[in-house]
Amino acid sequence: METYYIGTERLTLDKLEEIIESGCEIALSEEAIKNIEHCRNYLDEKMKNREKPIYGITTGFGSLCNTSVSENELEQLQENLIKSHSCGMGEEVEQRIVRLMMFLKVKNMSYGISGVCVSTAQRLVDFYNKGITPVVYQLGSLGASGDLAPLAHITLAMLGMGEVYYKGQKRESADVLRELDMEPLRLKSKEGLALINGTQFMLSHAIDALLRGRKILKNADIIATMSLEGFNGLADPFTENLHTIRPHKGQIKTAQNIRAYLAGSELQKQTKTTVQDPYSFRCVPQVHGASKDAWNYVASVVETEINSVTDNPMVFPDDDLVLSGGNFHGQPLAIVMDFLSIAMAEIGSISERRIYRLISGDRGLPAFLVAKPGLNSGFMIPQYTAASIVSQNKQLCMPASVDSLSSSNEQEDHVSMGANAGTKLLRVVANVERVLAIECFAASQALYFREPLKPSPFIQEFVKDFRKEVPIVQDDTIMYKLMNKSLEFLKNRK
Secondary structure (H helix, E strand, C coil), X not given: CCEEEECXXXXXXXXXXXXXXXXXXXXXXXXXXXXXXXXXXXHHHHHHCCCCCCCCCCECCHHHCCCECCHHHHHHHHHHHHHHHCCCEEEECXXXXXXXXXXXXXXXXXXXXXXXXXXXXXXXXXXXXXXXXXXXXXXXXXXXXXXHHHHHHHHHHHCCCCEEEECCEEEEHHHHHHHCCCCCCCCCCCHHHHHHCCCHHHXXXXXXXXXXXXXXXXXXXXXXXXXHHHCCCCCHHHCHHHHHCCCCHHHHHHHHXXXXXXXXXXXXXXXXCCCCCCHHHHCHHHHHHHHHHHHHHHHHHHHHHHCCCCCCCEEEHHHCEEECCCCCCCHHHHHXXXXXXXXXXXXXXXXXXXXXXXXXXXXXXXXXXXXXXXXXXXXXXXXXXXXXXXXXXXXXXXXXXXXXXXXXXXXXXXXXXXXXXXXXXXXXXXXXXXXXXXXXXXXHHHHHCCCCCCCCHHHHHHHHHHHCCCCCCCCCCCHHXXXXXXXXXXXXXX
């Protein structure tokens, strides 16, 4: 894919992932250019003949909505808006998230409802293609009136006043623009508000979490199968009959996956003396499956948001309407990101319990999965680490969306806190990746103690690839390095 043309065609998560991974350039489609020009031309004419104030275009913002601004101050109004709203603090947002924010803002503008000039949308495209990534901070958005502070930092960089990353270095935006012979952007009426009003910060976090979450769910089924084999667990709980009588889609799919991953296992062919396994093994289809179903619901909401217009006010040229509404409100995203946090955290929670079972000395495995326990601590402390991470995830899963603090002199009296939902969601996702890496490490070690009996061919091949990065632990060694290698293995695996 050489260039992706952004327009109004429906964009799916799969297509968006393809665009991100390809590293292709983007461009405005002919349709998008026509839509944007049509809207801006209408707005310019509307401004010449206006009979009453238009929110955010000829007035102040928020609770200052009734304060009119004179004709000769309209451009200054927009610049002031950006400078005053660039109030982010805390850790910097990862560059891949910021790039996604710029992409999604262009997508938002492509419908021709935001009232911007083509040159303004094109400046976002140019930043994206040239690898100019504005510095954005995690804290500052309430998730209603859009993601004002984070998006203001992107716009500030386009005005030549903020900071950016360019060619691996953090630099002043003005210096980079000068180096590239690019004039700082000058905003016309409405444009500043269109650039900072919208859900692109929240949405980018949701997209990143979903894409990483999909890989987590795939790896979790494989790693659970490894643990089942290492624990000498039973295959009966994954029999199709059990799941067709409780036909949740995720549950059926998980059981199906594990049956496939177990096919041909020598460990499953041996006579079993155990009647039942603990829930962390026996209930994998029900737990992993519920998280899969949650993922699918969240994905449906996020895809709707990707293909929506979320700034304010909205300009409808063909209907001669300029409407101030609430499409910027992040509640739809805030709720589902809280939901996804819970769904992902449960994958880590059940994973930690399997780690605990593997190191407990049951089912013929040595205590702490090491040949000489006592002299060696083996996998004792990796389980501590997993437990610590799982506990933190429980704390992070307090829903952000049930909180609201009034702002702007009570004009904005209910907010979504969706930005906080998004930033903590990514922390939950990263934590679950770490817990699964520890389980993968422990499960591969457990399989070593089952030799010469072999797991299924699928699991054998998976472990063979894993062993290229992470060796068997014979005696105590520096474990965090191997845990991190396990994490990188899972992240890089297709």
